[in-house]
Amino acid sequence: MTAEMFPKEKTIDLRKKHIGPSCKVFFSHDPIKIVRAKGQYMYDENGVRYLDCINNVAHVGHSHPMVVKAGAEQMELLNTNSRFLHDNLVQYAQRLQATLPEKLSVCYFVNSGSEANDLALRLAWEYTGHKDVITLDNAYHGHVSSLINISPYKFHQLANAEQSKSVHVALSPDLYRGNYRQDHPDPATAYADDVNNLIQKAHEKGHKVGAFIAESLQSCGGQVIPPAGYFQKVAQHVHQAGGLFIADEVQVGFGRVGTHFWAFQLQGEDFVPDIVTMGKPIGNGHPMSCVVTTREVAEAFKNSGMEYFNTFGGNPVSCAIGLAVLDVIEKEDLQGNALRVGGYLMRLLEQQKEKHPLVGDIRGRGLFVGAELVRDRVKLTPATAEAQDIIYKLKEQHILLSADGPHRNVLKFKPPMCFSEEDADMVVEKIDEILTDIEKALGLQMPSTVHTENGSHKRNVQPEENGCHHSNGIGHSRDTSQQHASQQNKRLRP
């Protein structure tokens, strides 16, 4: 069975003609046409199967029958706006609330992570009466204009980036490459103090901080796991300044981290954000998202006098799909699977680190894992071209992985939550082979002693190539990829 209407070349031509050229495809010099998908596997027009290691949107597995059924049945019955009462809306809100700390009890349903983060800012601005926002370096929070402003990952891409005067960029709490590392006695306090310094500087200019926003684990920023206790200390500083703490769970929520349902919970039970935003996995691909906040914030927003209406947000179909996703996570114990398989994957990758000099750091929680590649374990020189090479070679072997972070040198695992140990074995085995080839061609060997590796002494290397990349994820232009491929050829076939 084929679901193809056009030959691939025609699809590419029509795309060039009618789709915005800023919208990139993966592997732009030889993009993939996918016609169906199931679980953690995607299939191209010739029936070739790809293992999907990157799609955190297809959270409970591509085309999950329970999700499809829930959506189809509700579409047949009713799909309308939330100005009418409907049980799906309130039942879904109740179910979501049960996964969260009690004080996070009021939901707003919207259509995308971007709409959620924009609304979170509106809530914070209204509640605090303050305009300034503190964001982390390399952060990505969405594509609407208010969020480009607070997304260094995006605005660094602009030739003539003009940073808003009301946005302050704090250090990314990166223990591998950041200002304060594993060997620092108290990186949580040191990174939180940086946020406090920004608050004080804003105050000196007569500004007031309305919100601190961070992904609970930085995703596009390079799979960064902030030290436990960091969020508590930041929240203390931000609250002191009259601001709110927004935890962006768009990429990392819904059980992905394995031990907890929400990634902010990794910081400890004593931490509760003021606002949580959700997105990507919430509807397994259906466009929906949510903002949850406290009664106090919600009432202040109401008291502004402005109604909030979102045409599609919280419609019965979206909520039926959201409910089905929660059911599947529970029924198939996908959070448990993320913990088990994620742990297994981390152990396999740690073995790669022991074997391959290019593997600088392995970090992750559950099925949110990063492998940072470096040319030099002391200088931490990003192995950007090598990371891209791995991604392209994996694609040739029908495995989809991406490289991200400010240097695009972090291999990023965030597969559908039904990912198995066999899948982990397969991808790591291929990575092993590719790394072996690359290192052989480059003449790289493991250092004879391990005590010179990262963590053994403090370094203050600053990111050198920040903003050098021009695309999100693994897509890049034909020119870049060809140039890259030819560089690789030179290196690998001297």
Add this chain to the structure above:
Amino acid sequence: MTAEMFPKEKTIDLRKKHIGPSCKVFFSHDPIKIVRAKGQYMYDENGVRYLDCINNVAHVGHSHPMVVKAGAEQMELLNTNSRFLHDNLVQYAQRLQATLPEKLSVCYFVNSGSEANDLALRLAWEYTGHKDVITLDNAYHGHVSSLINISPYKFHQLANAEQSKSVHVALSPDLYRGNYRQDHPDPATAYADDVNNLIQKAHEKGHKVGAFIAESLQSCGGQVIPPAGYFQKVAQHVHQAGGLFIADEVQVGFGRVGTHFWAFQLQGEDFVPDIVTMGKPIGNGHPMSCVVTTREVAEAFKNSGMEYFNTFGGNPVSCAIGLAVLDVIEKEDLQGNALRVGGYLMRLLEQQKEKHPLVGDIRGRGLFVGAELVRDRVKLTPATAEAQDIIYKLKEQHILLSADGPHRNVLKFKPPMCFSEEDADMVVEKIDEILTDIEKALGLQMPSTVHTENGSHKRNVQPEENGCHHSNGIGHSRDTSQQHASQQNKRLRP
């Protein structure tokens, strides 16, 4: 068969507990619980049928089987992001393009009208390098922060509204209540000159105008039909200033106006906007939307160096649904139906105007119709309470209609496009009865001569109650509605 999970009271309680209090329901003192819908009819939990005169989202009719089937089948196969090639995306873009003037050839798929209008602003800002935006009075363009800024309909609701210095509000081209009316020799030029004056004032302050944005027909602003030729003249001024013309078709596109597929086409074939945004009806309730622009604008946006990625936008399920909607519009000749039934509805309403002094103006195109109620046809005093009374009394008779506009005195018809002449007969008959009762209670009679009516001489009455309403559409708070009901009781039962 019932699709109810909770008794209605429980649904209301859970909603109060878990849904943001800024999210209003229709008829808040006695909201409706809808459990299914078909065509232009919605059904409550007791099987009571409501005629839907307001839902322009359920464009081809609620739960249309062809749309449901297309969505369900594609969900079963694949739902992923647009970084993979897929035929649905390019086929849909091609089909959309075929409905538009040739130079509007490049599409960006997003998830909501708000995302579409925000992206339109980003395109205009990037292409022109100018920051200022001209918007119409009473306009509504969406709920994300950048759009609240350009939506007087929303920011007038705020107690302490602070208008952005880069936003300029032009006169609404309202021929009934605006500065220049039916009797003006050339209202198109007069209103366009107002836009030009704003441009000149912006220039005097050293500002530059990046965009003029307007709904092709103002919807929330009071079903306003701009005079033909107005957009051409505005576009001339805006282009001269280096800005772009954005036509917001979110509420009014996809054949609703009957004679044309897009409402901006009512202005004449010589008018082509630089950017068109689409939304609500595009997916018959499924969250999706689109921005279409010219190759030049799209290339300039690309040249900024920033990728545009939208997680859900343009996914195969959304595009399958979008294609099905286009198919149904064609197959069932819904554009033709809008023209025929809309014309019939207008004639029925015109008869009401001849009979009822409260009916000040009937205006519309196709199935986008407004009936403006006034207490005095010379002073144009808005009959706000009477309009609300009609809405509530129609609800008791199981007809859903809304009142909107800056004075909430415009009865607003924008039903699913399968609306029939029988439906029109039914709603107008009920309105006739209700108007008769209200006018009797108020002691209102038709003026003995008609030549003092609107249009016979120029008036410059300014809106007196702008910003007085606190909700979008017909929802309002329990307190307000009770107060209103008691006022009505006083008036109707003296």
